Structures are given as structure tokens and as C-alpha cells.
Amino acid sequence: MTGVRATLAVCRYEFRMQIRRRSLWITIALVAGALAAGRFGMGPRYAPAPPGAPAREVMTRWAFLFSVILPIAFGMALADRLLRDRRLRTAELLASLPPGPAGRLTGTFLGGVAATGAPALAAMLVAAGYETVRRGDLTMIPWGLAAFAAVLAPALVFVAGYALVCPLVLTAPLFRVLFVGYWFWGNVLLPATLPTLTGSLLSPIGSYAASWLLGTPVLYAGIPGPLPVLRPEPTGSAAAASIALLVVAGLVPLLAVGLLRGRRRTA
Amino acid sequence: MDIAITGLRRSFGRVTALRGVDLTVRGGMFGLLGGNGAGKTTLMRIMAGVVAPGSGQVRVGGYDMTTRSGRRDVQRRLGYVPQDLGFYPDLSPREFLDYVALLKGLDDVTARRRQVGELLDMVGLADVAGRRMKGFSGGMRRRVGIAQALLGDPALLIVDEPTAGLDPQERIRFRTLLAGLAGQRTVLLSTHIVEDIAQTCHDTAVLAAGRVVYTGSVTDLTRTAEGATWQMTTTGAPPTDGVVVSAVTREGGTQYRVISQARPSPDATSVAPTLEDGYVALMRRHTPAPAV
Amino acid sequence: MTWITGAASEPAPAAGALSDVEMWRHEAGRLGWATGCTPVVAVVAVAAVAVLAAGDGAGRPQVSLVLLTGLEALLPLAVAMAATSVVATDRARELHLSLPTRYATVLGRRLALLAGATAVVAVVFTGVLWAAGLWSGPPVAASPLLWAPATAWLGALAVFVALLTRSLLLATTAAGGVWLAHQLFASGFAAHAWARPLYLFPVSRLDAYPGWMTDRLLLTATIVPFAVGVVILLRRPERMLTEEDV
Numbered sequence: 001m002t003g004v005r006a007t008l009a010v011c012r013y014e015f016r017m018q019i020r021r022r023s024l025w026i027t028i029a030l031v032a033g034a035l036a037a038g039r040f041g042m043g044p045r046y047a048p049a050p051p052g053a054p055a056r057e058v059m060t061r062w063a064f065l066f067s068v069i070l071p072i073a074f075g076m077a078l079a080d081r082l083l084r085d086r087r088l089r090t091a092e093l094l095a096s097l098p099p100g101p102a103g104r105l106t107g108t109f110l111g112g113v114a115a116t117g118a119p120a121l122a123a124m125l126v127a128a129g130y131e132t133v134r135r136g137d138l139t140m141i142p143w144g145l146a147a148f149a150a151v152l153a154p155a156l157v158f159v160a161g162y163a164l165v166c167p168l169v170l171t172a173p174l175f176r177v178l179f180v181g182y183w184f185w186g187n188v189l190l191p192a193t194l195p196t197l198t199g200s201l202l203s204p205i206g207s208y209a210a211s212w213l214l215g216t217p218v219l220y221a222g223i224p225g226p227l228p229v230l231r232p233e234p235t236g237s238a239a240a241a242s243i244a245l246l247v248v249a250g251l252v253p254l255l256a257v258g259l260l261r262g263r264r265r266t267a
Numbered sequence: 268m269d270i271a272i273t274g275l276r277r278s279f280g281r282v283t284a285l286r287g288v289d290l291t292v293r294g295g296m297f298g299l300l301g302g303n304g305a306g307k308t309t310l311m312r313i314m315a316g317v318v319a320p321g322s323g324q325v326r327v328g329g330y331d332m333t334t335r336s337g338r339r340d341v342q343r344r345l346g347y348v349p350q351d352l353g354f355y356p357d358l359s360p361r362e363f364l365d366y367v368a369l370l371k372g373l374d375d376v377t378a379r380r381r382q383v384g385e386l387l388d389m390v391g392l393a394d395v396a397g398r399r400m401k402g403f404s405g406g407m408r409r410r411v412g413i414a415q416a417l418l419g420d421p422a423l424l425i426v427d428e429p430t431a432g433l434d435p436q437e438r439i440r441f442r443t444l445l446a447g448l449a450g451q452r453t454v455l456l457s458t459h460i461v462e463d464i465a466q467t468c469h470d471t472a473v474l475a476a477g478r479v480v481y482t483g484s485v486t487d488l489t490r491t492a493e494g495a496t497w498q499m500t501t502t503g504a505p506p507t508d509g510v511v512v513s514a515v516t517r518e519g520g521t522q523y524r525v526i527s528q529a530r531p532s533p534d535a536t537s538v539a540p541t542l543e544d545g546y547v548a549l550m551r552r553h554t555p556a557p558a559v
Numbered sequence: 560m561t562w563i564t565g566a567a568s569e570p571a572p573a574a575g576a577l578s579d580v581e582m583w584r585h586e587a588g589r590l591g592w593a594t595g596c597t598p599v600v601a602v603v604a605v606a607a608v609a610v611l612a613a614g615d616g617a618g619r620p621q622v623s624l625v626l627l628t629g630l631e632a633l634l635p636l637a638v639a640m641a642a643t644s645v646v647a648t649d650r651a652r653e654l655h656l657s658l659p660t661r662y663a664t665v666l667g668r669r670l671a672l673l674a675g676a677t678a679v680v681a682v683v684f685t686g687v688l689w690a691a692g693l694w695s696g697p698p699v700a701a702s703p704l705l706w707a708p709a710t711a712w713l714g715a716l717a718v719f720v721a722l723l724t725r726s727l728l729l730a731t732t733a734a735g736g737v738w739l740a741h742q743l744f745a746s747g748f749a750a751h752a753w754a755r756p757l758y759l760f761p762v763s764r765l766d767a768y769p770g771w772m773t774d775r776l777l778l779t780a781t782i783v784p785f786a787v788g789v790v791i792l793l794r795r796p797e798r799m800l801t802e803e804d805v
Contacts, residue, residue: 023726030729031736038744068743069736076732171593173644174600177637180735181604184742194608194625195615226615317656318797335794339659347657353650355589366585370660376581415654425657 006099010107011114018081018115027073028119035065036127045218055131055139056146060213062127063147067206070120071155075179077116078163079172081108101261105164109254113160117153124148150213150239151206154246158204161250165257191225199223200230201242202249212239268328268344268423268453269293270314275323277309284309286477287323296449298464298485299457300546301474307457308350310474311427314455315347328423341423343372346416350427350457352408356401360392360411363400367415386414390444406437413444424454430463442467465542473549480553485542492540492548497525499535506531510547526551586668589649594641594673598680601637605629623695626688628763630681630696631705632742635759638677639713639734645669646721647730656796663793670718674711681706696762697772704775709759712778713738715785722792725799757781 018024039046046065049058082105085091094104128144131137159179167175186197187205199207199220207219211234221234232238270292277285284306301307312318314327316338325332330340355363364383373379387396390410395403400411409429416424426445430438438460446467448454458464464471464485471488473481481488497509502520505511509527516522524538525531526547540548587595609625617625646666649655655662685702688694696705713734721730741748741759748758749765756777761767792798 021728023724023728026724027726027729027732031732034736034740038740038747069739072735072739073728073732076728076735079731080727173640174593174597176731176735177597177601177640178604180636180640180738181633184739188739188743193621194612194617312653312797312800315657317653317800319795342657343659345657347654349653349657352654353652355650358588362585362588365581366589367654367658369582369585370655370658370665372659 003099003103006097007103007107007110010099010104011111012107014081014108014111015115016111018077018112019118021077024073024077024116025119027077028070028123031070031073032066032120032123032126035069039065051135055135055137055143057214058131058135059124059128059140059143059147060151060210062124062131062144063151063213064206064210064219066120066123067151067155067210070123070152071159071204072180072183074116074120074156074159075163075183076176078112078160079167079175079179081112082164083167083172102258105254105258105261109160109164112164113156116160117156120152120156121145121148124152147213150209150243154209154243154250155204155206158246158250161253165253168257187219190220191223195226197225197227197230199225200227201232201238201245202230203242204246206242208234208239208242212236269326270328270453270455271324271326273324275310275313275320275325277313277318277321284477285313285321288474288477288479290472290479290482292453292455292470292472294451294453295470296446296454296456296468298468298471299455299474300459300461300464300471301457302459302550305474306477307459307474308427311350311425311455311457314341314423315345315349315425316342317347317349344422346418346421346424348409348412348416348424348426348429350431352412354400354403354408354411357399359395359397359399360387360414361396363411364415364418368418371419373419382418386417389417390414405432406434406441409433409437409441413441417448422452424448424452425457426455427457428459429456430458430460438463439466461543461546473546475550475553481549488549489540489542489545491546492526492544494537495526495528495548496538496540496544497527497531497535498538499523499525499532501532501534506535510551512544512547583668583672586665587672590645590669590672594644595676597637597641597673598634598677601634602629602680602684605633619693620695623688623693624763626693627696627705628760630684630688631709631763632738632760634677634681634706635710635713636734636738638673638710639717639738640731641673642670642714643717643721643727643730643734645673646718647725647727652799656800662796662799663790666793670714674714677710678703678707697767701772704772705762708775708778708782712759712782712785715782715789719785719788719792722789722799 039048046061049061080087085094124144124147125141128140132140163175163179170178185194187203189196189198191198197203199222201208203219205219207221210219211217211221217234222231225231270290272288272290275285275288276283288306288310299307299310309318313320313325313332316332319338320333327341328344331337332341358366361383364386365379368379368383373382384393387393390413392407392410392414395407400408403411413426413429416426429445430441433441442463445454445456456463456468468485470483471481471485472479473488499506500517500520500522505514505521506523506525506527508529508531509525511523511525513524514521525535526544605626605628608629609622612625613622652662655665681703685694685699689699696702716737717730717734720733721727724730738759742764745758745760745764748754756774758765758774759778761771761774765771
């Protein structure tokens with residue numbers, strides 16, 4: 001029980017520290033604002049839903065509009081969170097405290113995800129509020145929350161796992177470059193150009209969840225390419241599988257680092 | 268190098284660090300005392316040309332620090348050891364000093380190498396001159412800091428909190444080193460450790476809440492507590508009237524050293540004040556009493 | 560120790576040619592291998608992707624396009640991120656601000672070294688591609704127009720945002736976000752005559768439309784506001800003492 005409590009404490013304080021970063025709020029606000037303002041010129045996929053469209057479609061369109069670039073901010077924001085302890089010279093102090101590395105890592109991950117997701121959730125709620133007023137439909141808010149949970153949240157969890165762990169090996173600047181490159185390659189680049197995971201269950205851009213919510217394939221969901229097993233028809237169960245896979249894949253690097261650190265501590 | 272400051276104010280956003288500082292320094296070793304957040308570091312940074320003054324006049328060696336060219340002129344005659352001197356851990360002390368020397372404009376290779384070598388010798392780092400600074404102790408890092416400040420033989424040396432975190436031996440060594448450097452140059456020593464000032468400076472200024480509340484000799488500062496320094500031993504509660512400077516538990520009770528205008532208890536005896544007592548007495552005068 | 564007299568009042572003379580060489584050597588060290596090697600890492604990564612594509616059965620034109628994209632798009636992104644690190648992190652910043660050499664000069668040298676390394680890597684990479692018959696870009700003499708304007712523009716944006724906000728998060732997201740937006744919304748830029756000169760990747764994404772070279776020069780001109788902003792911000796380097804919220 002003490003371990004759980006300690007993990008929750010780490011989570012709570014990581015959340016507090018991260019959510020107080022003004023630059024996080026400003027970054028998310030600027031990116032979301034730029035996407036919202038530019039959506040009319042970004043092609044029909046990103047254009048606002050037509051008048052009379054159901055709340056589900058309206059808010060899913062907002063979610064996948066945000067999911068195109070917002071996760072870049074998630075990655076950048078989380079890239080230095082584990083390195084930070086070393087930089088701020090708190091690593092030694094934290095290592096001397098009873099919670100083990102696994103507990104600290106879990107707490108940092110949960111707190112970081114929650115805090116980084118908060119401004120994105122706020123952006124979705126602002127969009128939902130705007131649509132509620134504009135279209136006079138109160139269900140925009142619950143659908144906004146649902147679209148956030150299905151499209152943006154799994155992307156955040158997936159990105160967070162790698163953004164926390166990879167800089168420990170690659171250094172933060174190198175990770176940032178590779179991450180932007182990865183995002184383009186793994187989510188947008190068509191398999192016809194290069195072997196890529198675009199349009200697969202492992203595309204964190206949320207193509208399967210968005211396709212399921214919209215009832216029509218978007219963001220290349222299910223497009224033929226390498227690993228056909230990861231490219232089923234975009235149905236509800238495929239969307240659920242995609243969400244589950246993304247969350248599990250995001251936890252893999254954390255698990256690896258947790259095991260490594262635990263072993264180092266007991267060695 | 269003389270320093271003359273009048274009506275200096277400096278704010279950072281909503282926080283006012285300096286609220287009208289007036290100060291004159293006339294060469295030799297000069298101490299700047301003050302608690303945490305008193306504004307010492309801001310004042311030091313302004314005198315080092317790191318931060319521009321907000322308003323007021325600051326002249327260092329006759330140069331006007333409110334102008335960019337004035338700050339640049341002072342920096343060409345300055346050695347500065349910041350409170351948090353960041354290092355490049357991948358460099359050896361010799362490489363670091365060589366780099367700083369180049370940035371200070373020491374062009375002549377032979378003279379530069381000689382200076383670097385002599386300074387490393389002087390601060391006792393000659394044996395580790397080629398080793399990377401990654402694993403250096405706090406004391407060794409401070410010594411690298413003072414060595415880089417002395418490059419180019421500056422007329423003004425500004426040292427911010429140099430002994431914080433050092434062990435007693437290292438602190439004494441550092442103080443002696445600084446005192447030895449104050450021959451014909453001005454050495455400005457900022458610290459919150461009263462003992463450092465007592466052992467090295469003739470003159471001092473005390474900063475509190477962004478204002479200079481005292482300037483004068485160290486001896487006069489000590490005298491501030493004359494007739495107000497008491498010693499008493501009791502088994503009861505600590506004295507409430509005045510500021511307890513020290514408390515030592517002995518067999519017959521706890522011996523307190525108290526700064527108070529009135530005798531804190533009938534058996535309290537008046538004792539000769541130290542600089543620390545003088546500082547506490549002064550700060551007591553300039554700090555509002557805590558709300559009850 | 561004859562020189563420690565405490566009487567020195569005359570400043571040291573200005574640095575000459577020899578110390579300049581040593582200074583550049585020192586600054587190369589401060590740039591760090593990770594940052595200095597960024598352009599190399601970028602082209603090696605591109606080459607690796609090209610090899611993978613070839614192994615997957617991609618034809619010569621496709622492999623050539625991948626390599627060209629690397630030079631036009633990945634290199635600028637990598638260099639912009641590296642430039643952000645140069646500006647945003649320095650352990651001895653306060654000490655630098657107290658020295659007679661302007662901190663802007665110090666940063667300028669480091670950025671110039673990064674730019675130099677980028678140019679060398681890009682030129683060598685172009686030469687290798689051309690020699691291997693994999694070059695599908697503009698005439699080799701005009702090849703710097705492929706990578707230089709985009710690199711300078713994205714780098715200037717990143718440095719400007721880093722100096723303005725003192726936030727690595729904002730600076731890297733700005734560079735990454737703009738890069739991604741240019742990749743995603745290429746058709747949006749192509750659709751408007753006013754937006755086309757501002758497009759960063761006209762060769763790999765817009766098939767080197769007629770007049771793209773002139774547009775590259777226009778893009779280069781739009782760096783001026785960023786450069787002016789950087790100069791203004793560096794006139795008050797003490798702003799950099801307050802780090803980003805970590």
C-alpha cells in the first residue's frame with residue numbers, strides 16, 4: 001500500500017510541476033489555435049463539418065485536426081522529464097527515498113501524461129463549447145470528451161512512453177529531431193513511398209478511432225502496406241484494438257527502463 | 268577601482284530586487300552582507316555588467332554602468348565569480364581557463380599559457396590541470412572559478428557567495444586567497460556568512476530587502492550590538508525578549524546568547540559583541556517584528 | 560607570478576588571428592559532438608532509409624526522391640533543432656555575460672560552426688549522390704538552393720523563438736510543428752500564389768515548379784525579420800539568465 005501511495009505522490013507532484021509550465025499551455029494553445037484558424041485552407045479532410053452534422057462527426061473532426069500536430073508538442077514537452085532530475089540535481093535525493101525506480105517512473109509517467117493532456121483537453125472543450133453555441137447542440141461536450149479519449153489520449157500515452165525514455169539514450173535534442181521525423185513517417189507518409197506504419201493499428205495519429213467515430217475511413221486507416229495483420233477494416237473492434245495496442249506499446253519502453261533500473265539498484 | 272552607486276533601483280517583472288541603493292566603495296576588500304533575497308546577487312550582477320541597472324546611477328571606476336559601452340569597459344577590467352558558476356564538465360581546468368582567457372582578449376599565446384599555469388598553481392590545481400572537471404568537488408570548482416576571474420589581472424574582482432557549501436578548511440583557504448588578492452585592486456565579496464567578512468574585510472555594507480541599511484567599518488558594525496549582547500544560562504524556556512544568537516546545552520541548563528536592548532533576565536550578563544551580534548542587532552532594527 | 564599586480568588598468572588588446580583560430584576551436588568544443596554531428600546524423604539517417612526502401616523493392620527514382628527529401632527536408636529540421644540547443648543551453652551563461660566578448664558573438668560563432676558543418680555535409684552528400692547517379696534535383700551548381708534557404712529559415716525561426724520565449728519546448732515545437740505543417744499541407748501552399756514562396760520544400764513536395772528558384776530567394780529574404788528579432792533580443796542578453804520553466 002505504501003508503494004501505491006508513494007507512486008500516487010510522485011504522480012501528484014509531477015502533475016503539479018508539469019501543469020505549472022506556462023510554456024506548455026502557451027505551446028498547446030498556439031498549435032491548437034493555428035490549426036483551428038488554418039483548417040479552412042487545409043483541405044476537405046480538416047474542414048469544419050457541414051451544417052446539421054451530428055455532434056459525433058463535428059467533434060471527431062476537431063479531434064483528428066488536433067491529432068495531426070498536437071502530439072508533437074506532447075513529445076517535446078515530455079522529452080526532458082526524466083533527464084530533468086539529473087539536470088536539477090534531484091536524482092540523488094530521489095534515489096535515496098523509499099519508493100523504488102519503478103514507482104517513481106510510473107508516477108512520473110502518469111503525472112506527466114495527465115498534465116500534458118490537460119491543455120489538450122481544454123482545447124477540445126473550448127472547441128466543444130464553440131460548437132455548442134454555434135450549432136445549439138449540448139451533446140457536443142460529451143462527444144468532445146469521447147473524441148479526446150478515443151483519438152488524442154491514446155496518442156498521448158503512446159508518445160509519452162517513448163518521449164520519457166528515448167532521450168535517456170538518445171539525448172533530448174536528437175530525440176526531438178527523430179520524433180518529428182517519426183511522426184511524419186509513421187502517420188502521414190504513404191506506404192507506397194516507403195515501408196511505413198501509416199494507416200495501421202499502430203498509427204498514433206488515431207486513424208482507426210477517428211474512422212470508427214466518423215463511420216468512414218479517414219487518415220489512411222487500413223491502407224494496404226507492410227504488416228497487413230495490423231491493417232484490418234476500420235471497425236469498432238479494430239478501433240478498440242488500435243487504442244489498446246497504442247497504450248500497451250507506449251508502456252513497453254517504461255517497462256524496459258523500470259526493469260533495468262530495478263536490476264541496477266539491486267545489483 | 269572606485270564604485271559609486273546612487274538611487275539604484277531594479278525590478279524583474281513584479282519583483283523589486285533593489286529599492287534605491289546608495290553605496291560607495293573605495294578599493295581594497297569590501298564585504299557585502301545580507302540575508303537570502305536581500306538583493307546582493309542583483310547588485311553584484313549590475314556591478315559586473317551582467318544585468319543593466321533599472322534606474323539610478325552606477326559608476327564603476329568612472330565608467331557609467333547605465334550605458335552599454337560603460338558596462339563593456341568595466342568588463343574588460345573585471346574578474347567575476349558568479350554564485351552559481353556553471354562549468355563545462357568535459358573540459359579540464361587548463362582548457363577552461365584558456366577559453367575564458369581568449370574571451371577576455373588575452374591574445375599572446377605564451378603569456379596566456381603562463382598566466383593559466385601560474386593561476387592553476389596559485390589555486391592548488393596544478394596537479395589536476397589536465398583532468399576533466401566532471402568529478403571535481405565543490406571546493407575545486409570554486410578554485411577554478413577564482414582562477415578564471417584572475418585572468419587578465421583585473422582591477423576589480425567580484426565574488427558572489429564564494430564559500431557557500433565549502434568545508435571549514437577550504438573556506439579558510441579561500442578567504443585567505445581572496446584577502447591576499449586585495450592588494451591594489453578592489454575585491455567585492457558578497458556573502459551571507461558573517462564570519463567571512465569578519466576575517467577578511469575592513470569595510471562592509473549590509474543589504475536588507477533591497478536597501479543598504481549599513482555602510483562603514485566592520486568594527487563599527489560590531490559596535491551596533493554593544494550593550495545589547497547578553498549571555499544567560501537557564502533550564503527553563505528560551506528568552507522571548509530579543510533574538511537568540513546561539514544556544515548551547517550544558518550540564519546546568521542551556522546557555523543562550525541573546526541580542527536585546529533590555530536585559531532579558533536578571534541573571535543575564537552583558538558580554539562583548541562579535542560581528543555576528545552586530546549584524547543581528549542591525550537586522551533586528553530593520554526587520555519588522557513578526558505578527559503575533 | 561609577476562603579472563598579478565592588481566594594478567592592471569589597461570584592458571588586453573583585441574584578439575588577433577592566431578587566437579581567433581584557437582577561439583573557433585574552443586567554440587567547436589562548446590558546440591559539442593552531438594550538436595556538431597547533427598547534419599551528418601541527418602544524412603546518414605536518410606541514406607539508411609533509402610537503403611531500406613531499396614531493399615523493399617523501391618525503384619531508382621523513388622530512392623532518389625527519398626535522398627532528395629532528406630537533403631531538402633530532414634537536414635533543415637535537424638539543424639533547426641540543433642540550433643535551438645545551441646541557444647537555449649549553456650552552463651556558464653552568467654560568466655559569459657560578465658566577459659568583454661559579447662555573448663552574441665559567442666553564440667554567433669557556435670551557430671556559424673553549425674552552419675559551416677551543415678554546408679560541408681550537404682555539399683559532400685550532393686556530390687556523392689551526383690557521382691552515384693542518384694541525383695534528381697536541380698543542376699548541381701544550384702543545389703544549395705535546395706537545402707540552404709529552408710535550413711536558414713527554420714533555424715532562424717527556432718533561434719528567434721528560443722530567444723524570445725527562453726523555452727526549449729516552444730522553440731522545438733515551433734520548428735517541428737512548422738516543418739510538419741509544411742509536409743502535410745503542401746497542396747494548401749501550392750494553391751495560393753502568395754504562399755508558394757514561403758513553402759519550404761518545393762522540390763521534393765511540389766515537383767520543382769517553374770520559378771521555384773526565385774521563390775527560394777524570396778524565402779531567404781523573409782529570414783530578415785527573424786534575424787532582426789534575434790539581434791534585438793541579443794542586445795539584452797541578461798534576459799537569458801531566467802531559464803525556461805523546467
